[in-house]
């Protein structure tokens with residue numbers, strides 16, 4: 001279940017700091033389906049995304065990329081569950097209801113992050129996802145996210 005076009009590039013008018021193609025100063029993450037209910041994102045940190053020590057990545061940036069990768073996965077899944085192409089017709093939109101992160105090890109600023117999300121539960125109003133964030137072959141954070149469906153004009 002691989003695809004060439006990122007989920008984010010199939011959705012119009014997204015100004016989100018983490019995932020919006022329409023945000024000039026954003027992180028511009030890109031997420032792709034890998035298997036049924038699973039997506040992957042590779043993110044290259046910039047030098048100014050530091051934590052206190054210059055060699056490590058800021059935890060808020062880690063939270064942002066996890067948030068955006070998982071919520072975009074929930075949005076894409078919402079379209080698929082409705083039998084529609086992602087981004088087609090009336091907007092299907094989810095917001096973060098809960099983001100529970102465990103920071104397990106520091107992530108280096110000069111190494112790409114790999115995010116792997118899995119949908120673990122879905123209902124008409126919410127989607128629950130697990131996400132692992134790895135860097136340099138090491139699991140640096142794991143998260144549980146609840147994405148809640150909101151109206152298209154949210």
Ligand SMILES: CCCCCCCCCCCCCCCC(=O)SCCNC(=O)CCNC(=O)[C@H](O)C(C)(C)COP(=O)(O)OP(=O)(O)OC[C@H]1O[C@@H](n2cnc3c(N)ncnc32)[C@H](O)[C@@H]1OP(=O)(O)O
Pocket residue numbers: 011012013014015016019067068071072075091093094095096097098123125126146148149150
């Ligand atoms: C011009 C065109 C533009 C198009 C553009 C498209 C852009 C497309 C890409 C965007 C990608 C964004 C990626 C970043 C995502 C963000 O950063 S969003 C910003 C951060 N989040 C927020 O600001 C959300 C603020 N909170 C809220 O708005 C509301 O509290 C919520 C979360 C929508 C929930 O609303 P609600 O009416 O309380 O929901 P409710 O019906 O009571 O609950 C529904 C279900 O969710 C559960 N739930 C609700 N809240 C929670 C919670 N906090 N914790 C746990 N469970 C919860 C409930 O238990 C319930 O579960 P079930 O009973 O069904 O099992």
